[in-house]
Amino acid sequence: MSKCIVIGVTGGIAAYKACEVVSALRKKGHEIHVIMTKNATEFVSPLTFETLSANRVSVDTFDRNFEYNVQHVSLAHKADVFAIVPCSANVLAKVAHGLADDMLTTTFLACDCQKLLCPAMNTKMLENPITQDNLKICHGYGMEILASGDGFLACGDIGKGRLANVEVIVDAIEMLAAKKPSNHKRILISSGATKEYLDPIRYITNPSSGKTGRQWAKIAYNLGYDVTLVTGETSFEDLPFIKTIKITNAKQMFTEIKACSFEQDIIVMSAAVADFTCNKAENKIKKDGEALDLHLEPTQDILKYLGENKRPGQILIGYAMETKDLIANAQEKLVKKNCDYIIANTISDENKGFKADDNEVVIISKENVEKLPKMSKENIARCVLEKCEREKRCY
Ligand code: CTP
Numbered sequence: 001m002s003k004c005i006v007i008g009v010t011g012g013i014a015a016y017k018a019c020e021v022v023s024a025l026r027k028k029g030h031e032i033h034v035i036m037t038k039n040a041t042e043f044v045s046p047l048t049f050e051t052l053s054a055n056r057v058s059v060d061t062f063d064r065n066f067e068y069n070v071q072h073v074s075l076a077h078k079a080d081v082f083a084i085v086p087c088s089a090n091v092l093a094k095v096a097h098g099l100a101d102d103m104l105t106t107t108f109l110a111c112d113c114q115k116l117l118c119p120a121m122n123t124k125m126l127e128n129p130i131t132q133d134n135l136k137i138c139h140g141y142g143m144e145i146l147a148s149g150d151g152f153l154a155c156g157d158i159g160k161g162r163l164a165n166v167e168v169i170v171d172a173i174e175m176l177a178a179k180k181p182s183n184h185k186r187i188l189i190s191s192g193a194t195k196e197y198l199d200p201i202r203y204i205t206n207p208s209s210g211k212t213g214r215q216w217a218k219i220a221y222n223l224g225y226d227v228t229l230v231t232g233e234t235s236f237e238d239l240p241f242i243k244t245i246k247i248t249n250a251k252q253m254f255t256e257i258k259a260c261s262f263e264q265d266i267i268v269m270s271a272a273v274a275d276f277t278c279n280k281a282e283n284k285i286k287k288d289g290e291a292l293d294l295h296l297e298p299t300q301d302i303l304k305y306l307g308e309n310k311r312p313g314q315i316l317i318g319y320a321m322e323t324k325d326l327i328a329n330a331q332e333k334l335v336k337k338n339c340d341y342i343i344a345n346t347i348s349d350e351n352k353g354f355k356a357d358d359n360e361v362v363i364i365s366k367e368n369v370e371k372l373p374k375m376s377k378e379n380i381a382r383c384v385l386e387k388c389e390r391e392k393r394c395y
Contacts, residue, residue, distance in 0.1 A: 011039025192232030307338030
C-alpha cells in the first residue's frame, strides 16, 4: 500500500545514497517528499531529488516561496514515516534536543509519525560519547536508529560510521510505514536451508533461499507481533528490527527453537530442515578411486517435536513441499505433526516455490482445504496470519 514518506537529507558524502533510497521507494509506489539541509545541497543537487521523487524539494525555512513552505509543514500531519538519510552528527544533536532552525529540523519536530535515523559519520564522531548519548536520547523518544555498517569511510578511516545498506534502509522505512501497534503476541519463524557438513568443506543442503521466512517476519512485524527469526544462511541482509538467530545445521536450529518455543503464541516452520545428517569428518575426505558410502542419521523432526509439546492456545504452522499427492501428503503431515495449518506447495516451476518471489499454495487445516491463487510470498504470509487471527485460534 502506498505510504507518504519524508526523507530528510543532511550534509555528508553518503547523501548520494539517499538518491537510491528515494528511487527505490518511488518504484515501490510510495509518495516521497525530500527536505534537505543547506549543507546537503553541497553534495547532491535538489534537482536530483526533485527528479527522483517527482515532488518539489524543500531546503530551508527562509525559502521565499512561503506558500510552499506552509504546505511542506503540513507534511508533518500527512507523513507515515520521516527518515533522515544520512543523519549527520550535527543534525542528530539538533533532533535529540528539539532544535528547529531549518526546514528539515522544523518539520521533523512537528511530525508525530514513525521516525528513523540513519547515522553516517566518521568513526570517532560516532564513538564520541556525546553522539552516543544523543543516539540514546533519540531512541528514548521512540525514534528508530539504523546502526551504521562497518567499512571503508570517505575520510580514509575503516570502521563504524558508514550508512546502513540502501536495501536495509528501504526495508526499515517500509516496515515502519506499515507497522501497527503491538498486539503483545509473540511469533517464532524458522527460515532458509540447513547445512549438514560431511567434512570441513562439503555439506548437504537444499535450494531454500530464506525468502518465505523473511516475508513472514516482515508481515508479522507489521501486524504488531514481537518476531523472532531463526534462520539458516541466506544471501540477504539482516532484516531491521527483527530478532534474528543464525544457525547452520538442523541440530542448532532445534536447540534455538526449543529454547524459546514455549513462550510463543504462533510458530511457523518455513525452514527447509535437512532430514538427515552425518558425523562431520575432522579433515577433508580424500578420494581413493573407490565408491564412498555415507552413513546418514535422521535429524530431529522439529515440527513434530513442537506439535507434541504444544502449549494450549499455541498455533503451529508447518509447510509441506511435495512432488506428488500434495493434499493427501500434507493432510497426513497435519495430523502426524499436530499442526493447526499446513501450507502445502509443489516444486513445479522456477517462478514458484524455493527461490522465487511468488508461490502457489494450499492452506490445509482440520476443517478445510483452501487453495490460494499464485501470489507473492509476502501476501501468502499475510493471508495465513490474517486467517489465524480471524479464526481466533490463538486468542
Ligand atoms: N521439518 C522439521 N524438521 C525436520 C524436517 C522438516 O521441522 N527435520 C518441518 C519443515 O520445516 C516443514 C515440515 O516439517 O514445516 C514439512 O517438511 P517437509 O520437508 O515437507 O516434510 P518432512 O516432514 O521432512 O517429510 P518428507 O521429507 O518425508 O516429505
